[in-house]
Amino acid sequence: MKVVIEDVSKTFIDSKKKEVKALENINFTISDEEFIVLVGPSGCGKSTLLNIVGGLLSPTTGSVYFEGEGLEERTPTLGIVFQEIALFPWRTVYENVVYGLQERKLSKAEQKEKGQYYIDMVGLTGFENAYPKQLSGGMKQRAGIARALAIEPHLLLMDEPFSALDAQTRTIMQEELLTIWNRTKLSTLYVTHNIQEAVYLADRVIVLSRHPGKIKSIIDIDLPKNGRNNEEHREKFEQYADEIWQLIRHDAEEALKEG
Amino acid sequence: MAQQQKRMITNRVAFLEQKVPAYASVLGIVGLLAVWEIIARMGWVSPLFLPAPTTIVTDGWAMLVNGEIIDNLFASLYRIVLGYVLGASFGIIIGLLLGFSRWADAIGTPVVYSIYPIPKIALLPLFILWLGIGELSKVTIIALGVFFPVVINTYSGVKNVDEMLIKAAVTFGSNHLNVIRKVILPGSLPMIFAGLKLAAGTSLLLLVAAEMIAAQQGIGSMVLHYGNLMITSKLMVGVLILSLLGLTFNRTLQWLEKKLLPWN
Numbered sequence: 001m002k003v004v005i006e007d008v009s010k011t012f013i014d015s016k017k018k019e020v021k022a023l024e025n026i027n028f029t030i031s032d033e034e035f036i037v038l039v040g041p042s043g044c045g046k047s048t049l050l051n052i053v054g055g056l057l058s059p060t061t062g063s064v065y066f067e068g069e070g071l072e073e074r075t076p077t078l079g080i081v082f083q084e085i086a087l088f089p090w091r092t093v094y095e096n097v098v099y100g101l102q103e104r105k106l107s108k109a110e111q112k113e114k115g116q117y118y119i120d121m122v123g124l125t126g127f128e129n130a131y132p133k134q135l136s137g138g139m140k141q142r143a144g145i146a147r148a149l150a151i152e153p154h155l156l157l158m159d160e161p162f163s164a165l166d167a168q169t170r171t172i173m174q175e176e177l178l179t180i181w182n183r184t185k186l187s188t189l190y191v192t193h194n195i196q197e198a199v200y201l202a203d204r205v206i207v208l209s210r211h212p213g214k215i216k217s218i219i220d221i222d223l224p225k226n227g228r229n230n231e232e233h234r235e236k237f238e239q240y241a242d243e244i245w246q247l248i249r250h251d252a253e254e255a256l257k258e259g
Numbered sequence: 260m261a262q263q264q265k266r267m268i269t270n271r272v273a274f275l276e277q278k279v280p281a282y283a284s285v286l287g288i289v290g291l292l293a294v295w296e297i298i299a300r301m302g303w304v305s306p307l308f309l310p311a312p313t314t315i316v317t318d319g320w321a322m323l324v325n326g327e328i329i330d331n332l333f334a335s336l337y338r339i340v341l342g343y344v345l346g347a348s349f350g351i352i353i354g355l356l357l358g359f360s361r362w363a364d365a366i367g368t369p370v371v372y373s374i375y376p377i378p379k380i381a382l383l384p385l386f387i388l389w390l391g392i393g394e395l396s397k398v399t400i401i402a403l404g405v406f407f408p409v410v411i412n413t414y415s416g417v418k419n420v421d422e423m424l425i426k427a428a429v430t431f432g433s434n435h436l437n438v439i440r441k442v443i444l445p446g447s448l449p450m451i452f453a454g455l456k457l458a459a460g461t462s463l464l465l466l467v468a469a470e471m472i473a474a475q476q477g478i479g480s481m482v483l484h485y486g487n488l489m490i491t492s493k494l495m496v497g498v499l500i501l502s503l504l505g506l507t508f509n510r511t512l513q514w515l516e517k518k519l520l521p522w523n
Contacts, residue, residue: 056426086427090445090522099441100431114323131522151431 001068001076003030003187005154008062010048012232021212022048028206033185037202039192039244041252047159048190053189054080054157062213066154079148081158083142087132093143094128100151118146119181138169149184156186174200200228207247210255216247310492314373319496332500333477338394339466342401347458350406351451354413359439371410380468387473397469404465405458412454416447453515454513459508467501
């Protein structure tokens with residue numbers, strides 16, 4: 001099953017009643033088991049695009065759909081990991097993780113089994129009964145990831161999930177995400193402004209430009225999925241990062257001027 | 260070579276972490292009572308104006324034994340509990356409704372805000388006219404006084420629920436009813452409790468005022484009665500009971516809040 005983003009554009013009306021084009025003419029496909037990273041300078045509409053794909057915003061034109069076999073009998077599901085994490089503060093880690101399973105009316109036993117499986121997978125074993133407030137930023141986001149994985153979605157969406165974390169935690173979380181991804185192989189759309197992160201995680205990187213947000217380039221990352229930060233791949237890794245940076249640099253500088 | 264010297268760096272904000280012994284918290288109250296007792300015993304102030312604390316306690320004990328306190332307290336408790344529960348329930352339900360539904364918000368909120376500033380006790384004569392001098396008018400006035408702070412807090416609680424959480428719930432498959440039940444209600448509970456605590460003070464005020472204006476029984480009428488008779492010590496017993504009542508009320512709400520909001 002693949003996800004098709006077709007001719008998507010989005011126009012906002014700003015506070016001065018002026019039309020602002022956030023996205024224009026966006027076309028790409030997320031294949032089965034593909035990890036796509038959207039990268040771009042601030043204000044390029046990457047989060048807007050992710051929200052449209054996630055069904056939290058309607059596009060002005062165009063459409064987003066699943067395509068594949070057997071779609072009549074089942075509705076494909078989406079799991080979203082939010083930048084703001086968005087754990088329910090009144091639910092414990094376990095209750096948060098099984099939220100989607102409860103809403104899907106799974107039996108208590110199934111909830112318990114899947115919930116525990118994904119809690120173990122993200123490394124939160126022993127914190128099942130903690131409230132989000134009691135967790136560190138990295139652990140909160142692990143719970144957020146477990147919640148999205150638990151429903152075993154057909155498409156996993158991640159909106160700058162590690163941007164609120166410190167650099168060290170972030171590096172660890174990226175490695176862990178890759179480990180988890182290798183076990184689940186979920187089709188993933190990942191949004192970030194961090195180029196290293198994009199090259200480290202992606203099968204394909206989609207570079208967006210700003211004003212309006214358009215696809216500037218789609219880059220296949222031709223590196224093995226694991227061990228990209230090893231010495232042997234260092235040179236190629238840096239080449240990709242530099243290529244992307246050259247594409248973004250001008251836009252990023254413009255974004256900085258506008259504040 | 261010059262002689263080596265040492266200058267210690269000490270914590271200059273140690274005063275911020277000063278420890279206070281546990282008995283300090285009762286020091287003020289005990290001290291006040293002691294001074295009060297001495298002033299009264301020395302006869303510096305007439306007992307008509309300021310009876311000694313010991314006299315108040317002795318009188319209070321006598322009133323407790325002869326059942327006077329119990330009767331009045333139960334009359335008051337009945338009114339305040341019934342009024343509070345009614346007002347709070349309606350307040351929460353209406354508040355949730357106004358917060359959820361754009362239509363209810365547009366129609367109902369101006370009504371709420373236009374009645375809100377009226378000092379509720381001013382409506383007592385009207386309620387007595389409508390509902391008679393019995394319990395109903397007093398319960399209604401308390402319920403009304405409780406209703407407003409609760410409804411307004413609930414409303415803003417609903418409005419302040421993080422939109423991300425609603426989006427998250429919908430993403431993970433919640434329908435509208437479950438969004439309300441599992442996200443908006445727990446999300447606004449802290450604000451609802453702020454309203455409930457605010458309303459506790461209001462309800463006590465209205466109880467006493469209403470009982471002073473129109474009641475044969477109740478702590479408020481008891482206080483007024485002894486004031487008219489100039490039996491100050493028994494008047495003070497009434498005041499003491501009201502203070503204890505308020506304290507118990509607050510503690511109960513705090514306990515309930517802890518129970519219902521373990522995540523906070």
